Amino acid sequence: MWGGAMGRWEPGTGERLARAALDLFAEQGYGGTTVDRIAERAGLTKTTFFRHFPGKREVLFAGQEAHHRRFVEGIAAAPATATPLEAVGAALDAATAPVTRAQRAMGARLEAVVASTPELRERQAFKRAALAADLAAALRERGVLDPAASLAADLAVRAFTGAFSRWCRRGEARTLGEIARQELRELQIAMAALE
Incomplete structure (x- = not known):
């Protein structure tokens, strides 16, 4: 005790x-x-x-400010020649790098609690929207115009969210960052299929 x-x-x-x-x-x-x-x-x-x-x-949402900051810093640190998707890829790398395997079990439990509570789902949606807005602003600072900045930011948030769920639930041997990069590639392929 x-x-x-x-x-x-x-x-x-x-x-x-x-x-x-x-x-x-x-x-x-x-x-x-x-x-x-x-x-x-x-x-x-x-x-x-x-x-x-x-x-x-x-x-349950402690540490979100630091998480958002790592994403934004990842975009800022991307090479000047990076495309918007390459910049959000760098953001995914920066945000996922400090996440350890030891956090996986807690992440899975957190997801289950949030999924079971409407108030927490609403709060999570608000946090994701705030992250997307921060990422879009960071991309605009790099000279990326809308709607490209907003779309790339939304894709990054979707990629991270999907990767986190996969990483927590499936016992993946890969790192969260590797899964996030795969999620981003899959989203790019899905977008191309819309043409």
């Missing part, structure tokens, strides 16, 4: 809270889980929970 006397600024506190929340959401449902119960499961206080997250919904 974690013990309630742990310091509120102890490293890993946010991750402990996220794991406790995910465990409880899976066990008793999102609606049946309170912030008090999450904090208790993590061996922390409710006050500590609110120092890290504004509410129970956001505990």
